[in-house]
Amino acid sequence: MGMRKIDKTQILATEYQLWYQQLKGQKHPKYSSSHKYYKDVLISLLYCQQGLCAYTEILIAEEERYRLENFDKEGRYIDRGKPESSFSAQLDHFNSHLKEKYGWYWDNFFAISDKINIEKGTQTVDDILKPDSPEYDPHKLLGYNEKRHIFHAHPDIEDESLQLRIENMIFVLGLNQGTIKDNRRAYLEPKKKSLALGKEIEPVYQFFTAFEMIEEKL
Amino acid sequence: MRVFDLGIEGNETFRNRALTKAARLETVLSKLRAENKMDTFEAQKIWADYLKLATKLAWRLDGYEED
Numbered sequence: 001m002g003m004r005k006i007d008k009t010q011i012l013a014t015e016y017q018l019w020y021q022q023l024k025g026q027k028h029p030k031y032s033s034s035h036k037y038y039k040d041v042l043i044s045l046l047y048c049q050q051g052l053c054a055y056t057e058i059l060i061a062e063e064e065r066y067r068l069e070n071f072d073k074e075g076r077y078i079d080r081g082k083p084e085s086s087f088s089a090q091l092d093h094f095n096s097h098l099k100e101k102y103g104w105y106w107d108n109f110f111a112i113s114d115k116i117n118i119e120k121g122t123q124t125v126d127d128i129l130k131p132d133s134p135e136y137d138p139h140k141l142l143g144y145n146e147k148r149h150i151f152h153a154h155p156d157i158e159d160e161s162l163q164l165r166i167e168n169m170i171f172v173l174g175l176n177q178g179t180i181k182d183n184r185r186a187y188l189e190p191k192k193k194s195l196a197l198g199k200e201i202e203p204v205y206q207f208f209t210a211f212e213m214i215e216e217k218l
Numbered sequence: 219m220r221v222f223d224l225g226i227e228g229n230e231t232f233r234n235r236a237l238t239k240a241a242r243l244e245t246v247l248s249k250l251r252a253e254n255k256m257d258t259f260e261a262q263k264i265w266a267d268y269l270k271l272a273t274k275l276a277w278r279l280d281g282y283e284e285d
Contacts, residue, residue: 143242143245144245145241145242145244145245147244147248148241148244148277150237150238150241151238151241152238152239152241152242152245153238153242155242155245155246155249163239163242164235167234167235167238167239167242168235170234170238171231171234171235171238176234176237176238
């Protein structure tokens with residue numbers, strides 16, 4: 001989110017997937033974070049998102065916690081109890097208006113940082129920055145001010161209504177949220193300096209989009 | 219007594235818009251500066267808009283001229 005395009009076509013939670021497919025066209029059972037498929041969906045999304053918050057790209061789970069081995073033969077997540085199966089990630093309904101009737105709609109789910117989920121709440125969304133949308137391209141829609149570590153609409157976009165739509169969604173999805181920005185700055189600033197000096201850097205594991213945009217400018 | 223600007227300080231949405239817009243204008247200005255285009259009318263207009271927002275956001279501007 002920084003925001004990479006996300007491919008959600010591979011669902012590890014196959015039991016949930018079969019159950020969900022049978023719900024097609026019907027009103028969904030009530031959504032709840034204590035539902036038996038909650039963790040299955042959450043971990044399956046973390047797999048698609050490589051352990052990153054779908055919107056801010058901050059690391060929310062290490063690979064060993066979301067890889068295939070965490071699912072049994074029936075496609076159920078193997079819950080190991082606290083603390084092993086506790087996450088700072090939460091399921092977000094991208095469009096919160098769909099939560100009541102279609103609360104288990106796979107396309108509307110993303111795994112995100114718990115803090116961002118609370119702040120996003122029920123704010124109205126615009127699909128322009130939906131990370132798995134076929135039209136979504138962060139490099140065409142977003143720009144990054146690498147001095148202040150702030151995301152903004154792409155500087156080549158001159159249409160003011162489009163700028164406003166993008167920048168409103170940057171706000172809704174928490175891309176410049178204070179703590180996220182602090183973490184992004186702390187993580188990327190040393191890498192930026194090393195890149196400028198032509199030094200080798202450790203592989204990046206979070207904030208990919210911001211990093212790529214910094215790299216492009218050097 | 220400092221004048222409290224409700225438009226910026228009292229409304230989070232408005233403040234956020236000012237933040238992203240100022241960041242975007244700063245990015246555009248960096249590019250124009252790198253291309254030696256700061257003397258153009260368009261660049262001066264962007265600079266004026268940027269300064270207004272940056273001042274309201276209480277951004278530190280020191281060192282910016284060296285971009």
